[in-house]
Amino acid sequence: MTEIKPAVKPRSAMVGNHRSFSWITEKICGIAEEKTPVWWWWCFAVACIVASFTVIGITYLVATGVGVWGHRNPVNWAWDIVNFVFWIGIGHAGTLISAILCLLRQKWRTSINRSAEAMTIFAVVCAGIFPVFHVGRVWYAWFLFPLPNSNYIWQNYRSPLEWDVFAVSTYGTVSVLFWYVGMIPDLATMRDRFNAVGKTLKARLYGFFAMGWRGSSRHWSNYEMAYLILAGISTPLVLSVHTIVSFDFAVSLLPGWHTTIFPPYFVAGAIFSGFGMVLTLILPLRAVYHLEDLITQYHIDCMCKVILATGTMVGYAYAMEFFIAWYSSNPYEGFAFINRAFGPYWWSYFIMIACNVITPQFFWFKGIRENTTLVFILSLFVNVGMWFERFVIIATSLARDFLPSSWGYYSPSIVEIFTFFGTFGVFSVLFLLFIRFLPIMAIAELKAVTPQADPHAGHDSSH
């Protein structure tokens, strides 16, 4: 009998063109060290102008009252919660990439995890704006936390909205820690480079945040352990945060919300939208800074496949909701879903289906995955679709509640539209500052996944 040897399929290189360690350092640090490019200033100016819409909208709301938003009976929750869920969902890709893919030893995470984690944090910032200002008297927002007070006001722990407070604040804290801890070796690299060229002030600034990192073995050992622990803490967060966000709806008794499929369906949707946003951010970044050797076609393929998988899950959930509405024979449930697709908000339902169910199916095709422009455009559709998903869930169920006499049609006010529009500016301002001042990729980790870092580099992998 002859021995059958399986064909050795070479793994895709994580760093293209056999780039050296020093090339990687020069490339990533160079982005933050070079003179501020003109395009950056233009983008920053536009982002600031857009962000001012949120600032003005929020100022007007605080000065006037929460009625400046378009909520009216029966839709007392609308764009604010839609936008909150939209932004918080986007963050999930960052946590998935940094935590779950880290534990699963998915090497392709290294070139995108830093910017995805930044995206997570900035998305949480944008998400937080909406519920905080929806409380109306924002200076009482501290009532959300269990602080002793002379009013004896205590939180209602049976309310999923209170669970949200803890889910989101934990999520924000852990994400910042993860991002920061991962950045310490790279901040030390930048500190040393600034110091070497005599820019002492900058060296001190980066050095302060590098916390005296010298790259000794003990440092690396502690660092690896800290990173692993944080990955362990973050992993349940990927699933729990959006599960709890979905409880805002699933725990209520409204037809169309009160379904057990919500937690997994929301988590899948969150990862779907998050990867959409990662691609939307990373593809232009890759083009502008010529990062093709670090974000290779393999990376884009992986992300497209995640979008395909999670998008299909979301499509399955849409179908299953309809099936259960029919199978349960509950007339209210049945009405909620027929109304969702064919009621007054039919247009948003079909935008949602087109963007979330049809768009990802294009990623079955290799030719499409390799066309960067097309991937970018499709990722935009994913973002749009996921916003509409939340809008469909929230507006259709509330606008047609149990009491037909109170049925209504919700339209956003101009203040609401401006406030939401402005959050894209807030997000962009933060992201532009990030790419300008911080290492946008994990330099140390990238070096570890280069072919030459493999102890077997240059040898036949068959032994």
Place this chain on the structure above:
Amino acid sequence: MAKLFPKSFNKLPLQLALYLVFVVCVATAGITYYMTPKYTRVGYAPIQPVPYSHAKHVGELGLDCRYCHSTIDTAGAAVPTSQTCMNCHNQIKTTSPALALIRESYQTGKSVPWVHVHVMPSYVYFDHSIHVNRGVSCVECHGNINHMEVVTQKKPMSMGFCLDCHRDPASHVREKADIYNLDSKTIAQTQGIEAARKFVHDWKINPPQSCSGCHR
């Protein structure tokens, strides 16, 4: 390569942690002292336009609260009109300069500008009658007015203060005869907490604890 930071920076994390603990303690103490009603309201004793002494009128002469605050057990709190004062003061101390404002008010019909001491926010629904008719004495919220030369706020009147009693009425109720006797003791003090609980039960004292009980 020159050193970027002096060696003392090694202690920085510890120093920052200690500093943070310090800031949190100071902030907690500061907020408690400067922002909670227990400290901001208790002790408030504004100078009144007429130096009316509850100690003299109630404590020494034995006027009943309801002689002046006449609607207290049927409706809300009432500050007496100058006519009430003049019931007696047209006979005694008719020329006292301290009472000039009262006489002027009596003649012109213009109110005496008394200064509000115990202020209840307008978003709180509070009715005196249900309290005094269900065993809650004046003294529970106002303190021993009968010994005060100048009316002083003795209790914080915060929401927590209200809830203390609404959650545990048995420790605060008095016999009906003792409601306006500000030196009396509660039922719990004289007959024990079991008797007080029985009183609460028999008198159907069921103070609301939901938001809409007071914030209507």
